[in-house]
Amino acid sequence: MSPKTLYDKIWDAHLAHEAEDGTCLLYIDRHLVHEVTSPQAFEGLRMAGRPVRAPDKTIAVPDHNVPTTAGRNDPANMTEDSRIQVAALDQNAKDFGIHYYPVSDVRQGIVHIVGPEQGWTLPGMTVVCGDSHTATHGAFGALAHGIGTSEVEHVLATQTLIQKKSKNMKVEITGKLAPGVTAKDITLYVIGQTGTAGGTGYVIEYCGEAIRDLSMEGRMTVCNMAIEGGARAGIIAPDEKTFEYCQGRPHAPKGAAWEAAVAWWKTLYSDDDAAWDLVLTIKAEDIAPVVTWGTSPEDVLAITDVVPDPASFEGGKVDAVRRSLDYMGLTPGQKLSDVEVDTVFIGSCTNGRIEDLRAAAEILKGKKVKDGLRAMIVPGSGLVRAQAEEEGLADIFKDAGFEWRLAGCSMCLAMNPDQLKPGERCAATSNRNFEGRQGRGGRTHLLSPAMAAAAALTGRLTDVREIM
Amino acid sequence: MDKFTTLSGIAAPLPLINIDTDMIIPKQFLKTIKRSGLGANLFDEMRFTQDGAEIPDFVLNKPAYREAQILVAGDNFGCGSSREHAPWALLDFGIRCVIAPSFADIFYNNCFKNGILPIALPQETVDILMKDAEKGANARVEIDLDAQTVTSSDGEVFSFELDAFKKHCLLNGLDDIGQSLQKVSSIDAFEATMAQSRPWV
Numbered sequence: 108m109s110p111k112t113l114y115d116k117i118w119d120a121h122l123a124h125e126a127e128d129g130t131c132l133l134y135i136d137r138h139l140v141h142e143v144t145s146p147q148a149f150e151g152l153r154m155a156g157r158p159v160r161a162p163d164k165t166i167a168v169p170d171h172n173v174p175t176t177a178g179r180n181d182p183a184n185m186t187e188d189s190r191i192q193v194a195a196l197d198q199n200a201k202d203f204g205i206h207y208y209p210v211s212d213v214r215q216g217i218v219h220i221v222g223p224e225q226g227w228t229l230p231g232m233t234v235v236c237g238d239s240h241t242a243t244h245g246a247f248g249a250l251a252h253g254i255g256t257s258e259v260e261h262v263l264a265t266q267t268l269i270q271k272k273s274k275n276m277k278v279e280i281t282g283k284l285a286p287g288v289t290a291k292d293i294t295l296y297v298i299g300q301t302g303t304a305g306g307t308g309y310v311i312e313y314c315g316e317a318i319r320d321l322s323m324e325g326r327m328t329v330c331n332m333a334i335e336g337g338a339r340a341g342i343i344a345p346d347e348k349t350f351e352y353c354q355g356r357p358h359a360p361k362g363a364a365w366e367a368a369v370a371w372w373k374t375l376y377s378d379d380d381a382a383w384d385l386v387l388t389i390k391a392e393d394i395a396p397v398v399t400w401g402t403s404p405e406d407v408l409a410i411t412d413v414v415p416d417p418a419s420f421e422g423g424k425v426d427a428v429r430r431s432l433d434y435m436g437l438t439p440g441q442k443l444s445d446v447e448v449d450t451v452f453i454g455s456c457t458n459g460r461i462e463d464l465r466a467a468a469e470i471l472k473g474k475k476v477k478d479g480l481r482a483m484i485v486p487g488s489g490l491v492r493a494q495a496e497e498e499g500l501a502d503i504f505k506d507a508g509f510e511w512r513l514a515g516c517s518m519c520l521a522m523n524p525d526q527l528k529p530g531e532r533c534a535a536t537s538n539r540n541f542e543g544r545q546g547r548g549g550r551t552h553l554l555s556p557a558m559a560a561a562a563a564l565t566g567r568l569t570d571v572r573e574i575m
Numbered sequence: 576m577d578k579f580t581t582l583s584g585i586a587a588p589l590p591l592i593n594i595d596t597d598m599i600i601p602k603q604f605l606k607t608i609k610r611s612g613l614g615a616n617l618f619d620e621m622r623f624t625q626d627g628a629e630i631p632d633f634v635l636n637k638p639a640y641r642e643a644q645i646l647v648a649g650d651n652f653g654c655g656s657s658r659e660h661a662p663w664a665l666l667d668f669g670i671r672c673v674i675a676p677s678f679a680d681i682f683y684n685n686c687f688k689n690g691i692l693p694i695a696l697p698q699e700t701v702d703i704l705m706k707d708a709e710k711g712a713n714a715r716v717e718i719d720l721d722a723q724t725v726t727s728s729d730g731e732v733f734s735f736e737l738d739a740f741k742k743h744c745l746l747n748g749l750d751d752i753g754q755s756l757q758k759v760s761s762i763d764a765f766e767a768t769m770a771q772s773r774p775w776v
């Protein structure tokens with residue numbers, strides 16, 4: 108048998124049909140659904156009189172457009188738009204008989220946090236969702252990626268996706284991370300190296316000692332932002348940590364089925380002599396705590412750096428940098444650690460898990476956020492929130508002056524009322540710093556939870572290593 | 576879905592790299608449960624001030640480009656979120672074709688599901704078409720999908736590459752789901768095999 112990458116193996120195991128021209132129908136094991144990109148797909152099914160082919164493999168949860176403030180179980184406390192979208196998902200879940208975690212359920216949360224938490228996401232699976240950050244689930248050695256609404260409808264109707272195979276890219280992070288450097292710094296640093304189009308056409312497998320050393324939470328953070336590097340998906344080979352995370356979760360296999368599953372999962376790795384279309388090797392010790400300075404996730408620099416000069420770039424990037432510095436209100440040569448922020452947001456499918464909250468609490472313990480600064484923590488799920496309360500993290504956050512919210516996407520995409528005002532500047536643990544992403548005219552700096560916590564204390568972008 | 580065969584239209588120049596889906600259709604317009612009506616908010620934050628007035632400098636607000644059916648843009652067009660509201664907004668405005676050096680993966684696929692043709696061409700060629708587009712409303716660009724060509728207003732012809740299956744669907748306005756359901760016996764067989772080999776799924 109010819110050597111294969113992990114991606115090749117999962118692909119081959121899910122090929123339901125291959126046409127002569129190479130167009131494939133890839134079987135989908137798990138289809139995650141949320142309220143914003145699904146209503147038109149369900150409407151399409153209704154109009155064509157089609158059922159959901161595999162409702163037992165389809166899981167829905169509202170997250171993007173739900174309030175994260177108290178009292179949201181009462182629809183009267185939602186904006187009209189949210190109410191309509193959430194009500195549509197309630198109805199579609201009921202009509203089509205799919206698994207559902209409504210807003211009132213403690214298990215509700217961001218779809219990419221709920222999937223793994225409930226054991227829906229397992230190694231070797233194909234996982235799709237009408238959301239680009241579906242790449243998160245790649246941390247389990249699953250082939251996971253975002254799809255558009257037409258594709259959502261296609262998966263609902265056929266449980267397959269029309270696909271052509273992507274190329275294989277390997278990103279190896281060798282050695283050990285320095286103190287203060289986290290999974291978020293790895294993933295941002297990689298995008299800084301490849302650019303936001305560097306991964307286009309590829310599935311990226313992350314490997315190497317620094318990746319192996321990460322917890323499952325950290326691996327999810329790394330894979331989550333594969334899409335910001337342009338890749339179709341990010342993936343990490345499953346290992347004992349993966350199996351340990353999955354075992355005992357509500358929808359993970361039990362007993363003999365568990366044993367059979369693990370036996371197969373252990374075959375899911377890239378063969379030593381597998382062929383790669385592109386390889387990138389990075390030394391972990393070269394990665395410092397990073398922040399973004401511009402309006403593209405590739406605009407990444409170490410916190411010890413200064414705002415770059417547009418003239419130091421090439422091609423279309425010169426104008427793009429000029430435009431983004433203007434938007435961000437930054438001057439070339441300005442120290443990044445001098446940039447003052449008025450808002451701190453900790454949460455999102457990138458960094459809304461328990462480990463992220465622990466990292467932030469470690470920095471915030473016994474301290475207060477800078478006067479006048481708005482700081483909020485939005486746990487990734489109701490269960491993360493409950494665990495953080497049990498561990499005493501919530502008290503640390505509240506004592507420090509953070510708002511302690513209910514689960515949802517919140518200020519990551521600012522569809523709900525959690526938004527920046529024009530000119531406001533936010534240190535955010537989310538995944539996109541696009542113009543207007545967190546509110547029209549709002550300015551976003553992406554960073555790790557520990558770095559966000561540090562910024563909350565000082566009121567400026569801060570090297571977390573000075574506080575640790 | 577409407578067929579796409581040939582198109583003769585005004586091309587609007589948008590010489591920015593990394594035009595993301597938040598720029599194409601900001602999140603506040605994702606609250607609809609319909610596909611239609613999004614054209615009014617296409618490029619909203621670049622096109623309108625906060626109080627809704629047109630920003631005269633923005634290309635689609637200029638008299639020459641109000642009827643544009645083609646966009647010529649920079650590298651990595653459509654990066655960011657998977658929102659299909661982006662192609663829905665383009666289509667609703669009247670854009671049927673986007674020409675750029677490269678496209679983000681999900682956006683690229685979403686275009687084909689909505690009768691929009693994304694054309695990837697080398698940077699040098701896009702530069703030529705960008706200059707051509709800057710001439711304004713008198714400069715019409717011709718697209719021939721079957722022949723896989725773009726013809727500038729000067730008559731210069733450029734060939735482009737595209738997946739044969741995607742081309743076939745676009746030329747004939749075919750519904751993906753209907754086609755895939757013709758292969759339902761393969762899906763049934765796959766599920767039966769999987770029930771044995773990976774019963775935990």
